Amino acid sequence: MNDPTHVPGDRTRVRRVATNAHYDTATLHAIIDAAYLCHVAFGDSLGVHCIPTACWRAGDHLYIHGSNGSRMLRRLQESDACVTITHLDGLVMARSAFSHSMNYRSAMIYGRFEVVSDAAAQRQAMEQFMGRLLPGRQAEVRPGSYKEYAATTVMRIALDEAACKVRSGGPKDDEEDLSWPAWAGVLPLVQTRLAPVADPACTVHAPAHIAGWQQA
Amino acid sequence: MNDPTHVPGDRTRVRRVATNAHYDTATLHAIIDAAYLCHVAFGDSLGVHCIPTACWRAGDHLYIHGSNGSRMLRRLQESDACVTITHLDGLVMARSAFSHSMNYRSAMIYGRFEVVSDAAAQRQAMEQFMGRLLPGRQAEVRPGSYKEYAATTVMRIALDEAACKVRSGGPKDDEEDLSWPAWAGVLPLVQTRLAPVADPACTVHAPAHIAGWQQA
Numbered sequence: 391m392n393d394p395t396h397v398p399g400d401r402t403r404v405r406r407v408a409t410n411a412h413y414d415t416a417t418l419h420a421i422i423d424a425a426y427l428c429h430v431a432f433g434d435s436l437g438v439h440c441i442p443t444a445c446w447r448a449g450d451h452l453y454i455h456g457s458n459g460s461r462m463l464r465r466l467q468e469s470d471a472c473v474t475i476t477h478l479d480g481l482v483m484a485r486s487a488f489s490h491s492m493n494y495r496s497a498m499i500y501g502r503f504e505v506v507s508d509a510a511a512q513r514q515a516m517e518q519f520m521g522r523l524l525p526g527r528q529a530e531v532r533p534g535s536y537k538e539y540a541a542t543t544v545m546r547i548a549l550d551e552a553a554c555k556v557r558s559g560g561p562k563d564d565e566e567d568l569s570w571p572a573w574a575g576v577l578p579l580v581q582t583r584l585a586p587v588a589d590p591a592c593t594v595h596a597p598a599h600i601a602g603w604q605q606a
Numbered sequence: 607m608n609d610p611t612h613v614p615g616d617r618t619r620v621r622r623v624a625t626n627a628h629y630d631t632a633t634l635h636a637i638i639d640a641a642y643l644c645h646v647a648f649g650d651s652l653g654v655h656c657i658p659t660a661c662w663r664a665g666d667h668l669y670i671h672g673s674n675g676s677r678m679l680r681r682l683q684e685s686d687a688c689v690t691i692t693h694l695d696g697l698v699m700a701r702s703a704f705s706h707s708m709n710y711r712s713a714m715i716y717g718r719f720e721v722v723s724d725a726a727a728q729r730q731a732m733e734q735f736m737g738r739l740l741p742g743r744q745a746e747v748r749p750g751s752y753k754e755y756a757a758t759t760v761m762r763i764a765l766d767e768a769a770c771k772v773r774s775g776g777p778k779d780d781e782e783d784l785s786w787p788a789w790a791g792v793l794p795l796v797q798t799r800l801a802p803v804a805d806p807a808c809t810v811h812a813p814a815h816i817a818g819w820q821q822a
Contacts, residue, residue, distance in 0.1 A: 591790070
């Protein structure tokens with residue numbers, strides 16, 4: 391993307407607390423790249439659906455995949471979708487009840503998914519997915535067979551109609567509430583990687599990329 | 607709810623990996639009660655939207671709130687929505703690329719939101735929200751004023767059209783892949799509570815419910 395800043399449109403202009411809005415590519419990519427999954431909203435004759443699914447980014451597209459038989463993947467070829475990623479970073483404790491808030495990073499992407507139908511591009515996308523899940527993993531696993539790839543649909547959505555919203559930092563109480571005798575600050579939340587749990591039938595020593603999963 | 611098990615309907619019957627589906631109230635409540643936020647999908651003339659927002663449960667309803675001016679809260683009064691909550695519990699590393707998976711707990715709720723218009727019920731719901739965020743907090747903060755409550759819309763959706771999907775445990779490789787020499791198991795992810803960060807202007811000693819936030 392040559393222009394690092396998106397111009398917000400009707401669907402992406404943030405109205406509520408617009409000072410938290412971000413339309414730059416770096417923020418968008420960082421939020422996507424920190425996520426293992428997204429929520430995809432789409433409509434059909436039964437109404438609107440919101441389905442969580444694994445996602446990854448390559449260049450200026452967000453990718454998802456699934457079985458060829460997936461209702462969602464079929465519907466996404468017929469109408470626009472909204473993809474949302476949200477990271478919750480903490481609860482914001484203010485002196486007044488109504489000034490409480492949450493710290494978060496969220497991204498919304500609008501548009502039409504397209505199927506990655508070229509076989510080489512599909513394979514590349516799935517290998518990028520594995521690289522996102524765990525760098526180094528692809529070289530160790532039994533690669534996908536022709537049959538497995540043929541049964542799988544990979545789809546992507548361009549990142550050019552997108553908006554991010556980020557809140558960070560402490561509480562913002564009104565001036566007249568600052569003397570209220572309540573503790574004020576942030577209660578942080580973070581996603582943590584715990585120690586790998588080997589399959590009971592696994593006799594293979596954990597390689598560095600597995601052993602290094604757990605955070606200090 | 608007298609019947610602890612929901613009978614799945616057209617919108618809630620899980621098709622993909624249906625063995626992971628759960629329709630019982632205990633599973634649904636546990637997934638909601640572990641969440642601080644949900645994703646709400648709804649449609650309007652611009653298309654379908656998927657917006658993250660704080661949520662909490664009281665009895666057999668899921669609640670959300672926002673400013674009276676919120677587009678989402680106005681639209682939710684006009685058509686059905688889908689509310690989804692997802693907890694990611696880990697990455698599942700299998701011997702073959704296409705047997706990789708994720709461990710998760712997710713809930714989807716369909717229906718029409720209704721405004722909690724009774725003033726006493728609105729106040730009770732907001733106090734239940736604070737109790738969910740942090741037990742003990744409500745008694746310490748400056749309570750909401752008449753004006754603050756009047757500017758806020760609380761909405762709720764019944765939990766009677768809902769489905770959960772849960773995956774846990776290790777990889778499920780095909781028999782012929784079990785001898786492939788790749789480490790297999792689960793890389794766990796968990797949401798962790800870190801040490802409270804006091805507002806620089808805060809002179810109040812942290813009470814037990816704040817000091818106890820951090821996990822051991």
